[in-house]
Amino acid sequence: MRAHISYFKLKFGYPYPAALFPALGFFLLALSPLSASAAGVALYLFPPTGVYTVDDTFSVEIRTDTVGTPINAAEGSLSFNPEEVRIVGFSTAGSIFHLWTTNPSEGKTPGTVEFAGGDQKSYTGNSGLIFTMRFKALRSAESSITFPTGAVLAADGTGTNILSVMRSGIYTVNPVSLAPKPENYPALQGAPEPPVISSPTHPDSEYWFAEKNPRFTWPVPEGVNGIRYLFDQKERTVPTVSSENIISEKSFRDVADGIWYFHLQLKNDLGWSSPAHYRIQVDAHRPDxxxxxxxxxxxxxxxxxxxxxxxxxxxxxxxxxxxxxxxxxxxxxxxxxxxxxxxxxxxxxxxxxxxxxxxxxxxxxxxxxxxxxKPLDTPKITDYPSELNAGDPLIIKGTTYPNSDVTLWLIPAEGDARSQTVKSDASGNFIVIAEERLKTSNTSSGFFSFQSQNLETRTYHMWAEVKDVRGARSLSTAKTPLVIRPPILLRIGSQAITFLDIFIPILGFLLFLIFAMWYVWRRFTAFRKRLRKDVGKVETSVHQAMQKLRTNIESHVNLLDGASANRPLTEEEKKIVGRMRKDLEDTEAFVEREIGVIEKEIQ
The missing domain is CATH 2.60.40.1930 (Macroglobulin (MG2) domain)
Structure with missing residues (x-):
């Protein structure tokens, strides 16, 4: 161990030769100004306890609590019973150290582990991860893992070993046939009640959630002056991580898939409560x-x-x-x-x-x-009428699979399809007889119907399909036309109706025309009689007027003639007398002629 410490002093620039460390170790520790504050610096195992069954694998982490003192190196060894548990692996992932003179590994002696590591950067904290060991439980036992040796070096320029506490762990391994014994932590009288834990991210312990960043909350009663917690995969672990502050919630990030437990204890002046445990189930990955x-x-x-x-x-x-x-x-x-x-x-x-x-x-x-x-073979229609009088029975024959359901479909040019299903016999033969005869009127419901006002020949299409006892189906047969004709009497009647539909309007028009001509003639005859009467009156008036005119002109001519007895008439006067007589005669002739033309026109 001293050789490793000497290496780290020289590696990180400590001025003391390696040979002086054994002699000066206690002296430097006593004189160091960090001595008082470093009294609780520890190496410890996390979790410190656990309950497992034979053949289980479990992880144990080696951590350090610096109690506020910066450190940059640590080394040590561990011891365990190799007949109770066996090392199956090591991991330095997430370690506070990145330089290793001795990688975590099994020692030369069975049941031992050695390590020595450090970092150029100092670390301060209460749960610094150094490395992780993975064990397999071999037999039923109370298996202990202890620190025979250890050292933690302060980042003080001298490499002072400030380690004062090494906490071991005890792990219970039960036989496979026995259920694990839960850990028990009896609370002192007057200590707080176990806290009630809840999780907004994982509200139900019985359900799995894809959320891998769990958050836990709990109420903090009056008088609580200490909190410690732990988050692991064991159901009844006693928490060991102390919180610096009185907190009411805790979050974790990037939790691995699996079943996890959050353990929590509250402390007052009379002691710690019994641990409370909250289970969550995390699965953030899609099916494999x-x-x-x-x-x-x-x-x-x-x-x-x-x-x-x-x-x-x-x-x-x-x-x-x-x-x-x-x-x-x-x-x-x-x-x-x-x-x-x-x-x-x-x-x-x-x-x-x-x-x-x-x-x-x-x-x-x-x-x-x-x-x-794949479809079944379509049924074969062997006998059917291509034309059918309305009201005649529709009979269709064919062959298909034995004891199968054959469905016949019929559809008019305009309208909905209707169907009828029959079962084929043991030989596959079938006969479809329409349940109701085809009609040419929709006044009654039936297998098919037509518009009552449309009595002309109609064309329909029929097809068939089959379904066997398994429910397998065929495709539909090709659509076959079927002509439905109205009865002969209805066809003759419809033709008669068609003739009358044309004749009656023409006859009505002719009668109207005759009446119109008679009416015009009557009016014209009355008009002619009235005109004749008016012309006679005009003729009489004209004759009277002409007679007055002649009498008047004659009186003037007579005056001129009387004047000629006293004196001879001038040439001009003679001309006037002649012209007046001639104009009078011409006027009378013109009036007679025009009146004669009018009388002739109105005869």
């Missing part, structure tokens, strides 16, 4: 493996397909499977131990199976598999 395979089928038309779900989850375990086939979800399926999932009866064709294997923490791993169900 998932594959789907189809159980071999003897017949590719088998509609009841089975699949093997091979899923493994090393954490919380597989909880359920969410199954979907094509676009149809079938909800959660839980394995009964056979790992075989039986799909529901499926139609022929190519299908896609989509499955999610979900662990207890809700994390999943998905897998898909395509598969095909």
């Amino acid at each position: 493996h998932f594959s789907i395979s189809e159980v071999a089928r003897d017949d590719p038309t088998e509609p009841n397909v089975k699949f093997i779900f091979d899923a493994k989850d090393s954490g919380s375990g597989i909880s359920r499977f969410e199954v979907q086939i094509d676009d149809v979800g079938y909800g959660a399926w839980r394995d009964d131990g056979t790992h075989i999932f039986a799909a529901p009866n499926l139609s022929p064709g190519i299908h896609k199976l989509i499955v999610r294997a979900i662990d207890q923490a809700g994390l999943d791993l998905a897998e898909t598999l395509g598969f095909e169900i």
Whole structure:
């Protein structure tokens, strides 16, 4: 041990030769100003206790509590009974030291461990991890692990060994047939009640969670002046980590998968409470493996397909499977131990199976598999009418698989398809007789119907399909046309109705036209009589007017003629008299002629 300490003094620049250390060790420790504060510097095992069964493996950490004093090196040895426990490995992951003169390892003597390490940076704290040992329990015993030697060097420039306490550990190993004995910590009278622990991140101890950063909370009663806790994977551990402050919650980060326990104690002036324990179950990883395979089928038309779900989850375990086939979800399926999932009866064709294997923490791993169900051979329709009078029975014959269900479908050009199912006989023959005769009116419900106002010939299509006793199905046969004609009397009646539909409107139009012509003629005749009467009145008035005009003109001419007896008329006066007589005669002739034309027109 002294040789290792000498190495670290020279390694980290301490000025004292290695040969002086044995003589000066106690002197330097006594004179060092750190002596008082370093009185509690310790090497200890974490956890200090544990309860296991034979063949269990468990970890023990070597830690240091510097009590506020900076350190940068430590060494020591450990001893255990190799017949009770066996070393299976070491780890320096997370260590406060990164330089090792002696890596943690088994010593030359069985049941011993040696280590010596340090770092150029100093460390101060109460739970500094030096390294981790992994043990396997060999037999039932109370197995102790102790420190025969040890040293912790202060980062004071002189390499002072300030170690004062080395805490050992005791680990109970029970036979496999016995349940582990829980550790017991009796509380003193007047000490606080065990705290009630809760976890907002892991609210139920019975469930697994994918959250790997747990947080724990608890109420702190009046008078509590000390708290210590521990977070490990043992159910009844007594906590050993003291909190510097009175806290009401504690968080941990990046917790490994598995079952963990948070242990907590509260202290008042009368002592520590009994430990409280809170379990959490962490699984932050998806299932390790998932594959789907189809159980071999003897017949590719088998509609009841089975699949093997091979899923493994090393954490919380597989909880359920969410199954979907094509676009149809079938909800959660839980394995009964056979790992075989039986799909529901499926139609022929190519299908896609989509499955999610979900662990207890809700994390999943998905897998898909395509598969095909071959169809049965379609039934053969051997006898059917290509045309049928409405009201006649529809009879269809054919052959298919023995003792199978044959479904006949019929659909009109416009309307919904209807079906009728019959069973084939032992030879595979079948006969379909329509349950209700095909009609040409929808006034009564039946196998098929037509619009009552539309009595013309209609074309339908029929097809058939078969399903055997397993539920396997065929595809549909090709659609076959079927013409349904109305009865002959209805066809003649419909033609008569069609003629009258045309004749009656034409007759009505002709009668209307005759009436219109008669009405116009009547009005025109009355108009002509009235016109004749009016023309006669006009003629009489014109004659009277012309007579007055002639009398008037004659009187003026007579005046001129009388004047000629006294004197001779001038040439101009003679012309006037002649022109007036001629104009009067022309006017009378024109009026007579025009009146004659009008009388002729209105005859």
